[in-house]
Amino acid sequence: MNVGHRSGGSESVGGRFRRGRARAVRHPGEACIMGSPFRLDAESAPFVGISQAVKNVLQLADSVAKSDCGVLIEGESGTGKELIARRIWAKSNRADKPFLPVNCAGISESLFESQFFGHVRGAFTGAEQNMLGVIRAADGGTVFLDEVSEIPYGSQAKLLRALQEREVMPVGKPVPVKVDTRFLAGTNRNLAEMVQEGKFRRDLYYRLNIVRIVIPPLRxxxxxxxxxxxxxxxxxxxxxxxxxxxxxxxxxxxxxxxxxxxxxxxxxxxxxxxxxxxxxxxxxxxxxxxxxxxxxxxxxxxxxxxxxxxxxxxxxxxxxxxxxxxxxxxxxxxxxxxxxxxxxxxxxx
Ligand SMILES: Nc1ncnc2c1ncn2[C@@H]1O[C@H](COP(=O)(O)OP(=O)(O)OP(=O)(O)O)[C@@H](O)[C@H]1O
Ligand SMILES: [Mg+2]
The missing domain is CATH 1.10.8.60 (Helicase, Ruva Protein; domain 3)
Structure with a gap:
């Protein structure tokens, strides 16, 4: 899994995750635009466009920002799904808490729980320190599930439970922990079709897809x-x-x-x-x-x-x-x- 990385804090989050910031910063090694050493964020990287298509996308994104509902952002690669997710977060009441984009591609089922729900030290071989997991690390803020279609089928039910119950169970400590995390999701696949084919859970699809924003390709x-x-x-x-x-x-x-x-x-x-x-x-x-x-x-x-x-x-x-x-x-x-x-x-x- 490719998750962001938290600056400070005594517990690690798991993998690498990127934290929302409001300026373009020069930060070699961080998530960057086109491999260049520059990082662009919500305010410094506005969603640009004058077409009706872009206006519709922005209007919808802004209208859902303040609510806590799940938003599914669909669009081909490079259409700006993450940028829209950042905008929703930046305009929400959660903007002072983290925005964590998580690339769900390549998450193995075995690591899913510890990466998302965290674990305690010694929970399994190699668990050398407590780990918060993405959902708790973004508590009060927003997680962006990028390439959500790639979450292993077996892990989808666990994620759904966390979304519904608003709690997570860290690996090795079977006590539920309440969380207040909003979920946005992005995909360049046709998720509805995947549901039809039995490759993506219908219940999770409905949960993530309270509002659907489709970003059209540039052409x-x-x-x-x-x-x-x-x-x-x-x-x-x-x-x-x-x-x-x-x-x-x-x-x-x-x-x-x-x-x-x-x-x-x-x-x-x-x-x-x-x-x-x-x-x-x-x-x-x-x-x-x-x-x-x-x-x-x-x-x-x-x-x-x-x-x-x-x-x-x-x-x-x-x-x-x-x-x-x-x-x-x-x-x-x-x-x-x-x-x-x-x-x-x-x-x-
Ligand atoms: N309308 C736009 N205005 C300004 N910048 C944009 C716009 N759309 C995309 N970008 C920029 O293009 C790059 C790709 O956007 P982004 O990462 O949000 O795409 P994506 O849809 O998430 O792609 P992928 O599916 O490959 O993850 C980013 O640097 C983003 O800032
Ligand atoms: Mg993306």
Whole structure:
């Protein structure tokens, strides 16, 4: 299980867990965006979008924040499920208590109870100290069950009991302990279908799914792509202390038309790559569309193939001429027809 990690306190929580914070902090090794050493949280990482789809999601999330009901957040990977969960927590009356995201994928049934309900020292071989477990560690706050579909079937009944009775029984100490923990859950699987197939318990499904928030994939609200590009542009210009990089209308159009299979996470990674590498936006957009690995584009002049130099020169001329092919051809001192042929060759059009 991949759970967060608590700072301070005499009892360990179990595994690693991430605690809710209200600022972006530089914290190498912590949960981070796209593998970069920056951590984004509810307030510093607002849920960005102008589309009706995003407005609906935000409206629903905000309307359920103050209640204690279970919320199931569905959406493909990278659509912002955890961000919405954090927002619900941040706007709830529990915001001064922990927010603990728990990645339920890979929890073994044997460890489930100790990780969730805690254990006492000596409860089993290897239990060298008392452990609170996730539910008690988030007492008064909120647990986000990420990838909830992956909880082993046998453990689902135990979790349901804790949710219903609002108490947990630590391993090795069979005395129920009252808890006041709210549960939010996220999934990129179709949980209702899993219930039909007998892979997920119906009773737990109903309990978690008092309110269901579905975050659509980015390709279904691509009018948000430009605002997301601007949002992450500002963010990474600030983080990497670089001048803002202008994106031309053409690049924006190409990116807006792209399907973004990795959703907002992929888009954020693209913008970060732009700021880290300094590669021309047009070229980087083209690489995204054609799925060219970054390593195929050396940045220094050394080691560039003739073809790469030609391509870079073309892209630069296009950018400088604001994508006017006639002007670009003049800059490159070639006939317009030659440029048109080269654009095709390099898959730039
Ligand atoms: N609408 C949005 N506005 C701003 N940032 C967003 C938005 N949606 C997602 N992000 C950012 O994209 C990244 C991925 O989001 P998040 O981790 O919440 O996705 P997820 O749906 O939980 O993905 P997974 O299923 O892979 O766990 C995060 O850095 C998050 O801050
Ligand atoms: Mg997630």
């Amino acid at each position: 279904e609200h691509n009018e948000d792509v430009p605002v997301l590009l601007d949002h992450f542009g500002r963010l990474f210009a600030d983080i990497y202390r670089r001048e803002p990089i202008e994106l031309s209308r053409e690049v924006r159009a190409v990116l807006t038309g792209y399907a973004w299979p990795g959703n907002v996470r992929e888009l954020a990674a693209w913008v970060e790559r732009l700021y880290v590498t300094g590669i021309a936006p047009q070229l980087l957009a083209d690489m995204l569309i054609n799925d060219t690995p970054l390593t195929a584009q050396p940045r220094s002049a050394e080691g560039l193939s003739l073809k790469q130099v030609e391509r870079a020169a073309i892209v630069q001329a296009l950018e400088r001429s604001d994508f006017n092919q006639r002007k670009a051809a003049r800059m490159l001192q070639v006939h317009r027809a030659t440029l048109a042929r080269k654009l095709k060759q390099h898959k730039l059009i």
